[in-house]
Amino acid sequence: MVQYCNVKGCNTISGQGIKMHKLPKNEDIRSKWIAAISHHDLKFKILKSFSVCELHFRSEDYHIPFTSISNTVQLKKDAVPSIFNKNDSLILLPCTDSSTSTLNMVEVIDDNFSYNENIQGNDHKLSTPSTSHAQPSDQCIAHYDVSKSPKNNDLIDNDDSFITTPTSSKRKRKVFWGDFKTVDDIETPNSRLKYWHASQNVITEQKKTITSLRQINEKLLKQVKTLNNLIDHLKNDKKIISDNCFSVIKESLPVAESELVMKQLNMTSNSKITPELRTFAVTLHFYSPAAYNYVRDSFNKTLPHPSTIRKWYTTVDGTPGFTDECLKAVEIKVKEMKEKNKKLICGLIIDEMCIREDVHFNGSRLQGYINFGQGSEDSDSLPMAKEALVFLVVALNSNWKVPVGYFLTNSLTAQEKANLVTTCLQNLNDVGAIIKTLTFDGAASNISMAKYLGVDLSSNLEPTFQHPSTLENVHIYLDAAHMLKLVRNTLGDWRVLKNQSNGLINWKLFINLVDLQENGGLHLATKIRRRHVMYHKEKMKVSLAAQTFSASVADALTFCEGKKYPGFENSGPTIEFCKYVNNIFDFLNTRNFLGKVKHKRPVYIEQENEINEFINDAIKYIESLKDFNNTPVIDSRRKTGFRGLIVCLKSTRNLFYDIIQTKQLDFILTYKMSQDHIEMLFSAIRSRGGFNNNPSAAQFEAAYKKLLIHTNLSVSKEANCTPQDSTNILYVSSVLKKKPDNFLDVLCVEEEENIGVEYDILDYSPGLDYKHSVIEHIAGFVSKKIMKFFNCMECKEVVINENDSKTYTLIDIKNRGGLTKPSEDVIKLCEIAEKVFMSRIHSTLNSHKNPIDFLVVKVMSNININEYFKSLSDHIYTQSPINNHLLQLIKIISKHYLTIRLHHYNNEGCY
Template sequence: MQQQLDYQKKKIKRLQAKNLFLKKKVAGLQEILESLDEKALIDKEEKMVLEKIGVEEAELIKRQLKKCKSGKLSRAKYSPELRCFALTLNFYSPKAYKYVRKTFGTCLPAPRTLTKWYSNIDGRPGFTKEALAALKYKADANPHSKIYCTLVFDEMKIKTQSHDNPSGDRRFGYIDYGFDLITDNTDEATDVLVFLLVGINTPWKVPIGYFLVKGTSAKLKAQLVTKAFELVHETGIEIKALTCDGAKANLAMATELGCCLDANKLQTTIVDPTTGQRVHFFLDPSHMLKLIRNTFCDYKCFFDENNEYKIQWSFVEALHKIQEDELFYMANKLKANHIYYKTKIMNVRLAAQLFSASVADALLFCEKELDLPEFNGSTATSKFISLINDVFDILDSRSRQNGYKKALNCENFEKAFRKMDEVQKLLLSLSTNVKKRNGESRKIKLLDSPRYTGFLGILIGIESTKSIFQDLVVQNKQNDLKYMPLHRISQDHIELFFSVVRSHGGYSDNPTSSQFEAIYKKILVNTELTQTGKGTNCIPLEKITILNCSSALEKINASTVRQYNSNDATDEVDFTNFTDDLIDEIEALTFLSPFAEKVVEYIAGFVIFSTKKKIKCNTCIKGLLGPIDEKSLVHQKSKGKLLYASKEVILLCRICEKEIRRHLSDDNKPTRSCTTHEVVTRSLKKFIGKDLFPSISYHSHENDFTNHNLELARLIMQKYADTRISFLMKKADPQKCIRQIYRKLIHFKNQ
């Protein structure tokens, strides 16, 4: 109860802060409009329009009005907002930009003007002077506060296509490290190495350079990183973290820069000899999570030194199998894609959903509550999955989150450090059996196995997190950083940058070196690009709103005439035996396993959660809620926010489920007759002559024209049937998804 109150208080506080911000914003806009109105600079109609639109639309409309009055366009400079809008639209589609420009009376800049803006940027390989100059300007604009950032670098595959410039002063498609002279190097570049800066205490990111390469050695990467440290330090901005993926060359580069990557004596702080600044080395946690998933699947079993603590992949497969057989997910997202992940091996979301608290809870519930024999001994596996989930949340923490996902601060860092120490101790003790070339297997430490990178990366992240938190938050004398959002140290930002580059090519997401240079220049000029999830390994979160309107809901709310209190006389009547008799009578129709029964109860809780928000009748709401059941899946998953359904609601959902299963095809797909209307109609026929809600039976006669009990039952069944049928229709066979395989073969052929 206390947790729920704290959650509501925090929610109210956030809403109040958001409301205050919006009021100030509206007040500022209103003052500007009132001033324009008093000076007779705009008409009343123009004022009404400007009150409803944003800055970009306002600037465009102003230019259109001036053109209509004078017959020609104004020579005034374009505003920054309109420049951003024009550059963004032209970046995504030049044809769409020409159409929009023509539609709005050529009030937008001409394509030639946009080209002139681009031509001012030197987008050649090497470190970009314009980006460094922008960083220096940003640092000079804030002389009293330091700006901390993360240096992230990664490689992107490009198409090997070489050609010479007609003027003869440049060669495209060859290895290029940014030197101005023309070389005779005939090796074609296969990758582009990009360096990106991401703000830690301020929200910004900017690419500072790229290089055309064909494989890079650890020594070369160390030299480029050291040069980046030096150039960024000259701008007045401090680099506090260095992030990359777990390639062997990157690990060797870290050793070259002074790190010690021995798991038993880690030292992950880099001291730059030219600037003297301390930089903390990180391996991207998302990549490490995928590597741990791959190792877990291939090695099948981990155990401690005494062979007592066994972690087995077979339990994950057993959970997937029982969920597929029962046509239910036990409050988790484990699907065939998570088991047969190799067709989508780069997808981070699949690895994160496998190592999740929901999967750990499901394994524990199957062993402890359902007592299923195939899950005996799964406690260790459940704990391992839970620990990996918690440490990943810490290493990818953000502001405005809860639990371990919340950014580290002076209030929660001790709890997070204890959890990281627990994970560190576990990873150092785990062993596995590795097969030799002769077929024999031997027991070795996971950190000594050929697949050690993912586990070492987590240990490096733990050590670097502790040191950077002490450096920037605890020991920071200026105290200008109150919390540490570790998501700003991840590689997600450069992956989204690559996504923008790939999306510019349309169907061809593998650009040539000259195409990459052109896109790079556009991105440097452009500041308003929307992050797209297509063509990248990480995606931005989306808010999805589902609108639902039910005739049963309208009937209940339209005929609500009386409110009942909890002390009604009918509350004292015991209807337990009546409900149990009805359950026994219905039970003979179709059989549901104990696993399915528990999941139906859980879905029933979701049904009343959705229904309760829309119903205005207090008596109907009272018939939906049931007592706390400590053996239910709801209790296992609840953190004070989930609702328990009454026996009547669970019975309605159970009958609805059985009716759905009677109309499934051999491959467990809904047939044409399995629609929400048909399922609800057939299910309600089973209750003819019976009381649907014995605890509020008096309520069925309260209204002259509407039977609330009947409409409430229909509303519950509609919601349940919609949920289940939608789920069954979306099921697909991921093993047939071979598009990703061919895509990678094309990009990485002969590699």
């Protein structure tokens, strides 16, 4: 638009390269402008587009700002137009080649004149401030021929001086790249030319930069005109959100809500955050904090700070998210510990529970879609949740555990899970809890999650990362029970492993042991059964894996190898493997602070050397194991279980130095870091629906809220684990009926038909040695139990063997100081009871209400009491002949043995 100078008599237009100045906004300067122009033009009227050209200002009204790079002159803020007639002063015109003439400075010079430049000849040009933005020398004062001008004296006498050149102040020095260090550098024409070229280069580069940034900004604005454009930009251009995040954000906000989000993102004021923007912010931060920070920075911090997001995660009604009530409960525990001058040290356990894909409307919202605290609950386009990710806090120096939140998910990525863990750690730190351990299982997503937390478990087995808030060490535990199951599965599937000396660790030996026990009818004091070696339908049972590699199995294999039973040759490597795995699991499962048994007692400061020696030896053994191709198992395809045990051992040692040596705790119970706590929570949740293995999202939420109030819950016997600490269990009180000792009278034995008939059962089968060893072991247990029933010292002396020289094969192998060696008479009575039991059990269970009493009578009918406990022959003369201590002793021994065998028979399901 062409602008005209509105001063009367001036016809200057903007197209002539002359600056136009609008009326200033400052009221004082504006009034001075109006007064000056009104003095010249009495009919002056203020117009909306009123302009004054630069020809009405003097040279001293201009200056070059200090911040100007190209020496562009600007009008001073307090300048007032003062030139309204051509005779008032020289008129500024554009400087062109055709209009340039020579002004003889000698003829017009006056004492009032002062110049910045040294006059070096007769012909000079008088320079004034430039009016151009780009070139300082594009404008100059119009030059007049002195011969055509009025006489000098007339000029001097005039009130308004013909020419006035002000004395300019010294300009601040400009420094350019590598040139013009001082003012003297631009005194010569050549240096001034270089100065001008350098300034032009700087201006050119800055113009390019400005143009490039403007184009980038315009391109970005075009891309993010809609929320869909913004999401596409984050996924395709920046690549900082996953496909899952991409689809969830698009589905969680409809078109109308997306427009509201974009409008608020573009606002500069701190307006109230709408629910739509809140949903968008929580969703984006949940899936990618990096993308959230990028969007927040791009839109002038319109989105809330991440700390605000963490507060939004908390809920107060048990819906998905971090539960505010639980965090407050932890905070109360922190205050209680502070009153005792202690710190609350806790461990964090995370795990996922499968839920049934089902959508339920509860009257106010939909339940069943993915939800992580503030997700859209009314959208039916979101994927249905398949899992519930639960966070549980266990106190290491107290006796409580509490879930602090859960999220309904559908295949979370490792980074998304790491973001949630980080947020949980920050929330717990905000309430004062010190988190020292993080426990999870060996799923591939968890191993990848650890990498985002700062621990690479796939290559480096140093399981420690820094807390996001305190920067203190947090030690990672891969749940020992899960690792044990993976080790069992590896050996069971591969059948053979090798130790350091290439000895074979053979799965076949466990099968042979089960076959021997089933064929013999008696067990070598082990819990290994057919289901332990046929574990494929019960892979999740921790007890099966633990009992397979137990010390009792190692003892049984040692016994069989010592007896040279067929199929048990070269059992040494397998026995060694069982003992190492058993000791490692016991060490990672200590739960009694009063424990005294080696590997089962808590970790104390006094055990530093013993702990280091055991951990180093166990790690060395695991690292030496190889598969059939001589590949180390920790580098094989089935490495997770073995690496997990190493991680747990190293974390326990690191935790020892972190909190025991620093005297934050007196001891460590490693069971506190077990996932059993969260597995029992899952079992309790399932039990709310009648042991529903697959509760829906609505059922899970209802059970979760009830658990926050009712803490006393029973745990299913069929759960993956069983409670092993002092967790309160809800129980139903009942009156136990005490069974009377209703033994059949021994004097009535003859009244039973065929009572005295002897069967061939008294002859031993070929497995005599095996059965005899097992019966000896059971007889020792019977002797230990019946000692509680006698106050008579003479009777107590005859049931145990005080002769240490006698050899008991199985008892000696299994004895670690707590087994009882029975006397010969007790062993004989137990052997008679075993024969009666095996011959009568099938018919007795179906025909007698009290099978134990009946079998006791049969045992009594097959013995001659004069041949047992002969040392009591004189002792019984002081007692009743039909109820003396000898008869009571024989009946009690028989009853206890038969009770043990009947329980075993029923548990095995032999009937």
